[in-house]
Amino acid sequence: MKAPRFLAVTRRIFLDLKNDKRTLALIFIAPIFAMFVFGLAFSGEVKDVRVEVVNLDKGAPGPVPGTTVSIPEKVLSNIDDETLDLHDEADLDAAIQRVKDGDAYAAIEFPEGLTAGVMAQMQGQPGAGQAEVKLYLDQSNVNVANAVVQELNQALLETSKEAGIEPPVTVDSIAIYGKGAKFIDFFVPGIMSFVVFMLTTLLTLMSFVGERTSGTLVRMLATPLRERDIVMGYAVTFSIIGIVQSSILLAIGILVFDIIIVGNVLLALLVIALLAVVSQALGILLSSMARRESQVIQFFPFIILPVFLLAGIFWPLEAIPSWLRPFSYLVPPTYSVQACRAVMLKGWGISQIWVDIVALLAFAAVFLSLATASLKVRKG
């Protein structure tokens, strides 16, 4: 049996990559690099935030005679010292100055008579006002500020619970999907699509501009190879590369970041292979717009930015302004990100992600035909 002709093209591209150590490194090291950089940087946990503590409260006699109770001390003991780096400061003004100078993100003030006030309130004494802890906060860094507020509220809630005060209503969340999921679990399916889309598009674009400028494209078209064979040869090559890249990402995700995968990994890889086919067709299409290899660099922002912003890789689609969201559905990686997340985190099967697969197939059909047509146009 004779191998189909397009496999000659596939084989040739692989040989080219094998000889070109730098591109080879890009293909295999870039996913690893991206995984560590984004995986570590975007892990989403704020740590070691310096906070000044000004405790003006002197405590109050406890229920057992001879003991003293201090609410501030109890609250502070409930603060996670990995998140907040607490420093005692006697003078409130000095503490606020630290925040102003940028040496600390916040100052917590426990006012004088706090414990006494709270005790009075609990005993139902008339005239006892609402107890207040003041937080002087540098809100210019939103993430950090939120983390401080959240940590302090959490600590107060726990302190009240310890004192036997239960809030009247509580929320009990039961995970239907993604029990114990961290940001990285959400992120890995996204970065798979991002890396494969980006590298496939750029590599095809570059090698195809090369084919055009060196005359090898014309030369191939003088052989029995048809336009569609050439596109096919590239598509097969890059879906294989895409699967290998994704497998590397998955392996790092599992071994280093201990990600949760509840679904069928092969299904996720199939989705990625489809994305690679779409991406390489896009690369071929774009190559007809570049005259020289050096012009390829000008395409980078137009390829990367929309996908970076719109595809839901780093943040959910819901976090994209609603007027922009329709554009999300015009970038192919949106569908693969969605599908891979559903498969890996929710364990969904093909019967549930078929919409995404159909969307990717439609993109593939359109882009492949356009890429093939773009090769025919050149006959002038």
Place this chain on the structure above:
Amino acid sequence: MGDGDRYSIETRGLTKRYGKFTAVDGFDLRVEPGEVYGLLGPNGAGKTTTIKMLCGLLRMTNGEARLLGESVPDKKISSRLGYMPQETALYEGLTAHQNIAFYGRVFGLTRTQINDRERQLLEFVDLTRWRDELVQNLSGGMKHRVSLACALIHQPPLLFLDEPTVGVDPELRASFWEYFDELKAGGVTILITTHYMDEASHCDRVGFMRSGRLIAEGTPQEILREAGASSLEDAFLALSREADRR
């Protein structure tokens, strides 16, 4: 067109226009099987454009053409054509062997066929020693030789060679022509373009193209006689001057 198998190449009114500019202008060409036909003419005369139209790489604006009895463009014929483009058109990041083997596979040859043919071809273009060198490390003339080997790997009965000897040293050029004679003896038809007049005199027939038109055609001897010149070089200068006058 007449009896299709009489000619290996037969064109009638072959025309290529780019907008208002006419690159090839009603070109009639007949090349018999086993003939070596030299297409000559100054830069921009339309030689490359003609070859590209025949190989199905450019759409013809007008006219018709038959190759080996088949009307073109027709993809079916491509496996029987050998095309060596004017530019080197090789994968610089692949070795000479990998380039040649790629075209072998494209033409559906088996591994043994490729290896046998390649060994012969590398010997002929004198590159056996450079077989596993990356093309980017070869000299300009060497690249041309690899490119020629790529065009010959599938032993096509009809060859289009667009300036195959540019940058090739005289000794090797002479051996190229010996090889072309060998191919011709085996019944291969060759359309070749060149700017070297000593090569033109090797051809069975030459055609002189100017501004997309064929202005003279015949055996080298006929051309000399017609122009009353002692060398082809002088003959073409005379023909050009005459064409300018008209």
